[in-house]
Amino acid sequence: MAHDGAGEWLLDLAQAHRLSPAQRQIVQRMLGMFPDVAFLSTVEIAERAGVSQPTVTRLAAALGFAGFPEFRAALRDAVLAGIPDQRIPHRQDAAVAAIEQERANLESLKRVVGGDPMNQAVRLLAGSGPLGVVGLRASAALACYFGYFARRVLPAVTVCTDAGAVDDDVLQLSQQGASALLVFAMPRYPAGTVAAVRLARGLGLATVVVTDTALVPFADDADVLLVAPVGTGLVFDSHAAVVTLAISLLDAIAKTDPHRTQQRLEAHESLVDRWVHDT
Incomplete structure (x- = not known):
C-alpha cells in the first residue's frame, strides 16, 4: 500500500x-x-x-x-x-494497513500449500499415531486451535502448551509410538520450543515446524518448515495466515483417509445436540 x-x-x-x-x-x-x-x-x-x-x-x-x-x-x-x-x-489507519498486510500474507500461502514441503508435512503427520502438537506462549492458542479440530478427525491427538512439561510430553509421545510432531513457533521464539524440536528429533520423531519466516535460527532443526508470515502492523502480532495454514494442513491430513474422517465426523455430529445452544 x-x-x-x-x-x-x-x-x-x-x-x-x-x-x-x-x-x-x-x-x-x-x-x-x-x-x-x-x-x-x-x-x-x-x-x-x-x-x-x-x-x-x-x-x-x-x-x-x-x-x-x-x-x-x-x-x-x-x-x-x-x-x-x-x-x-490514526489507529484506524494502522488497522487498515494491518489488514492489507494480512491480505498479502494470505496471498503468500498459495506457494506454501501447493509446495512439496506441505505434501511432505501431510504425509508425516497423517502417519503419526498419536499426533503431538506443540505451541508455547504466543503459539499456545494456535496449537489448541489445531488440536481442537484435529480431534474430530484423528484418533489420538496430544496438545502440549506447558513449557514446564513439554519435554515430558514429547518423551511420552515417543514412547506411545508417535512418529511425527507438529510445532507452532511464532515470535518471540521460546527456548522451550526449540529444545522440544531438538529433543523430538533426538528421539527419532520427524518434526514439522510452522513459523513466520524461513530465516528462523532453528530452521535446520526442522525436518519440514512451513512458513506463514504474521501481521506486524498492530501492537501485537496477528495470525490470520498462520490459522489459515493450520486448518489447510489439517484438511489435507483428513483427506488422506476420507472413510475414517467421514465416520469420525458423523460420530461427532451425533453429539452436537448435547451441547449446542439453538437460538
Whole structure:
C-alpha cells in the first residue's frame, strides 16, 4: 500500500521491522506527536510516550538506525520533505494497513500449500499415531486451535502448551509410538520450543515446524518448515495466515483417509445436540 506523509513513512518503517509489542506501542504514540516528534529528544519522547529513555533509544536501533540521532534526522527529513498530504495516520489507519498486510500474507500461502514441503508435512503427520502438537506462549492458542479440530478427525491427538512439561510430553509421545510432531513457533521464539524440536528429533520423531519466516535460527532443526508470515502492523502480532495454514494442513491430513474422517465426523455430529445452544 502506498503511503503519503511523514507519519505514513514511520508506519511503513515500523511494519518493515520486527518490533516488540512495547516498541510498537511507542510508534503508535509517536504517530500522534507529528510534526513535533521529529524535533524532540529521547527524554522528551519518553516522557510523552510514558516509557523510559533507553526504551526509545532501543526503538531507533530496532528500526535499523545506528542510534537515535540518525533516526531523528530521518524523521526530520520526512517532516521537512514537503510531501503533499501530511496526514497523520490514526489507529484506524494502522488497522487498515494491518489488514492489507494480512491480505498479502494470505496471498503468500498459495506457494506454501501447493509446495512439496506441505505434501511432505501431510504425509508425516497423517502417519503419526498419536499426533503431538506443540505451541508455547504466543503459539499456545494456535496449537489448541489445531488440536481442537484435529480431534474430530484423528484418533489420538496430544496438545502440549506447558513449557514446564513439554519435554515430558514429547518423551511420552515417543514412547506411545508417535512418529511425527507438529510445532507452532511464532515470535518471540521460546527456548522451550526449540529444545522440544531438538529433543523430538533426538528421539527419532520427524518434526514439522510452522513459523513466520524461513530465516528462523532453528530452521535446520526442522525436518519440514512451513512458513506463514504474521501481521506486524498492530501492537501485537496477528495470525490470520498462520490459522489459515493450520486448518489447510489439517484438511489435507483428513483427506488422506476420507472413510475414517467421514465416520469420525458423523460420530461427532451425533453429539452436537448435547451441547449446542439453538437460538
